[in-house]
Each structure stands twice: as C-alpha cells, then as structure tokens.
Amino acid sequence: MSSATILKLKKRNISEKGSAKVSRSRGGDVAVFIFLLAAGLLMFLPFLYAIVQSIKPIDEIFIYPPRFFVTSPTGDNYLSLLDLVEDSRIPFSRYLFNSVLVTFFATGLHVIFASMAAFPLAKFRFPGSKTYFNIIVVSLLFTTQVTALPLYIVMAKLHLIDTYAAIIFPAIGSSLGLFLMKQFISGIPDAMIEAARVDGASAIRIFWSIVMPNVKPAWLTCIIFSFQTVWNDEGSNFIYSESLKVLPTMLHQISDGGIARVGESSAAAVILMIPPILIFVLSQSQILETMAHSGMKD
Numbered sequence: 105m106s107s108a109t110i111l112k113l114k115k116r117n118i119s120e121k122g123s124a125k126v127s128r129s130r131g132g133d134v135a136v137f138i139f140l141l142a143a144g145l146l147m148f149l150p151f152l153y154a155i156v157q158s159i160k161p162i163d164e165i166f167i168y169p170p171r172f173f174v175t176s177p178t179g180d181n182y183l184s185l186l187d188l189v190e191d192s193r194i195p196f197s198r199y200l201f202n203s204v205l206v207t208f209f210a211t212g213l214h215v216i217f218a219s220m221a222a223f224p225l226a227k228f229r230f231p232g233s234k235t236y237f238n239i240i241v242v243s244l245l246f247t248t249q250v251t252a253l254p255l256y257i258v259m260a261k262l263h264l265i266d267t268y269a270a271i272i273f274p275a276i277g278s279s280l281g282l283f284l285m286k287q288f289i290s291g292i293p294d295a296m297i298e299a300a301r302v303d304g305a306s307a308i309r310i311f312w313s314i315v316m317p318n319v320k321p322a323w324l325t326c327i328i329f330s331f332q333t334v335w336n337d338e339g340s341n342f343i344y345s346e347s348l349k350v351l352p353t354m355l356h357q358i359s360d361g362g363i364a365r366v367g368e369s370s371a372a373a374v375i376l377m378i379p380p381i382l383i384f385v386l387s388q389s390q391i392l393e394t395m396a397h398s399g400m401k402d
Contacts, residue, residue, distance in 0.1 A: 154377065158182070158370040165366055181367035185375075188358050188368065194346050196354075203335065203351040206268055210275035211330040215323045217276050222285035223311050227297060237286065243279040252341060259342055270342030271350070275334045281326040288322035289315055324387050332380040352376055 157165070159177040189196045224230070225237055255274055256265075264270045292315060300310045316323070338353040355372035358365065 151377065151381075154370065154374050158367070158374045160367065160370075162367055165370075181371040184365075185355075185358065185368045185371045189354070192354070194349075194354075198347060199349060199351045199354045202268075202348060206271050206339075206350060207331060207334045209268075210272045210334040211327055213272065213276045214278055214281055214330045215326050218278070218281035218285045218326060219289075219316060219319070219323060220311070221282055222289050223307075223315055226286050226289035227292075227294070227315075240279050240283055240286075244283060256341055265342055266344050266348065267342075268348065271334070271337060271339040275330060275337070278330065278333070281330060284326060285319065285322050288319040292318050328380075328384050328387060331383050335379055336376060 153172065156172065156174050158181055159179065160174045161176055161178050161180065164171065164174060164176065225233055259265055259270045259273070264273065296314060297310055300314055305313070336352055337350070338356055339350055340353055340356075343349050343353070355376065358368055358372060
C-alpha cells in the first residue's frame with residue numbers, strides 16, 4: 105500500500121471521527137435543551153399557579169374538583185385588596201416605605217459586612233480562623249425558628265425591639281452570605297494579592313480594588329438571596345407599632361380574614377413575589393457574564 109493511500113485513509117478516519125463527534129454533540133445538546141426546558145417549566149409552574157389563583161372568582165376558587173386554569177378571569181381580588189388597604193389606619197405608602205427602607209439597608213450592609221468578614225478568613229492565617237469558619241458552617245444548619253428566641257433576647261437586651269434595626273441587624277449577620285463570600289474569595293490567586301502587597305497596597309485597598317471586583321458573582325448572588333429573605337420577612341416578633349410594620353405584615357393581616365379572603369390572599373402573594381423576581385431578572389445577565397469570565401488560575 106502506497107504512502108498516498110495510507111494518508112487518504114488517515115484523513116478519512118479523522119473526518120469520520122470528527123463527524124461522529126459532531127453528531128453526538130448535537131444529540132447531547134438537544135437532550136440537554138429538552139431537559140432544561142422541562143425543568144424550567146416545572147419551576148415556573150408554582151408561579152403560574154399563584155397568578156391563576158389570584159385572578160379566579162370566588163366560586164372557582166372553591167370549586168371541586170379543583171381546576172388549575174381559570175375559566176372566568178377577574179381582577180376583583182386585586183381591587184378588593186386595594187379597598188382593604190385603603191380602609192386601614194396606616195396608608196399603603198407607609199408600609200411600602202418601611203419595606204423598601206429595611207430591605208435596602210439590610211441587603212447593602214449584609215453584602216459589605218459579609219465581604220469584609222470573609223476576606224481575612226479566606227486570605228489570612230490567624231489563631232482560631234478554622235474554628236471560626238467551622239462555627240459558620242454549623243450555623244447554616246439552624247433555621248430561623250430555632251434562633252427566634254435567642255434573637256429576641258439579644259434584641260431586647262440591646263433595646264432594639266419595635267425599631268427598624270430589629271429586622272436589619274439579624275439580616276446583616278446572616279451566615280449564608282459570609283460562607284458564600286469566603287468560598288469565592290478563596291478562589292482568588294494568592295499571587296495576585298502578594299503582588300499588590302509588594303506594590304505597597306494596604307489590606308483595605310486590596311479588598312476594595314482587587315477582591316470585590318473579582319467576586320462580583322458572589323455579592324450579586326448575596327444581594328438576590330438577602331433581598332428575597334428580608335423582603336418577605338414580616339418582623340412581627342420585633343415590630344409592634346403599626347407605623348413601623350412592613351408590607352408583608354400588612355398583607356398577612358389582611359389574608360388572615362379567613363376563607364372569605366382567599367382571593368385577596370392570593371393577590372397579596374403575587375404582589376410580594378414580583379420585587380424579588382425583578383431583582384433576579386435584572387441581575388442574572390451580569391451574574392452569568394461575570395461567572396463566565398471569572399475563572400482564574402494561580
């Protein structure tokens with residue numbers, strides 16, 4: 105067999121292998137797309153059900169057997185909810201202002217303090233650093249119901265009951281954000297930080313100019329999680345003055361009117377879901393783009 109024939113056979117084998125790889129890759133892409141589409145529709149189902157439930161008339165809400173879709177959609181539930189809000193002693197704008205104020209400060213301060221605490225845990229070695237981090241990991245196992253009583257005692261000792269700080273301070277100290285920031289900061293190459301130290305940069309300068317820009321996916325994720333948690337927090341255990349209560353507390357009080365207000369309760373649930381979803385939609389492109397370009401190797 106001549107060398108020219110052998111070369112042709114090799115090229116044919118290479119082309120056949122390449123085409124086979126392409127065909128397998130396309131089939132895999134189609135399978136992944138179908139799986140992600142099904143998972144996305146499944147995750148969207150609860151939100152769709154909440155919307156449908158909020159526009160059902162009262163006779164369709166209690167129909168048996170229950171139906172998923174609505175046959176006669178109506179906006180009466182939202183109108184009734186607005187009427188109930190207008191009849192309250194405190195205006196709706198006051199509840200909305202309280203929620204926005206508490207959520208803004210709690211989310212912003214949580215991201216800042218979590219990042220500042222995670223930086224020394226990730227890039228400095230000091231006595232007890234591993235113990236502190238283990239305590240943080242263990243604290244992730246506790247739910248808010250377990251820590252409710254100790255948290256109330258702490259807030260009472262600090263004389264923060266019936267103030268905005270009673271909701272803001274616990275959100276600032278959330279261990280989830282600290283854990284997430286520590287894991288991301290640990291991925292920053294030590295050589296980058298050492299180079300900044302050689303150039304004379306202080307620890308604060310390194311933190312703000314090097315660490316924070318490189319962990320953008322982490323603090324954007326913290327913003328989403330913290331916003332969702334604080335926005336839906338009623339704070340009913342710490343806030344007693346009606347003028348200081350947040351929007352979820354007011355909507356929950358309205359929905360506690362019994363089965364006659366099931367429609368208004370569904371409308372209130374949809375209203376509370378909108379801001380966290382908007383925050384996620386507005387920031388998800390930045391998170392994905394930053395994650396795609398944030399791979400660093402030491």
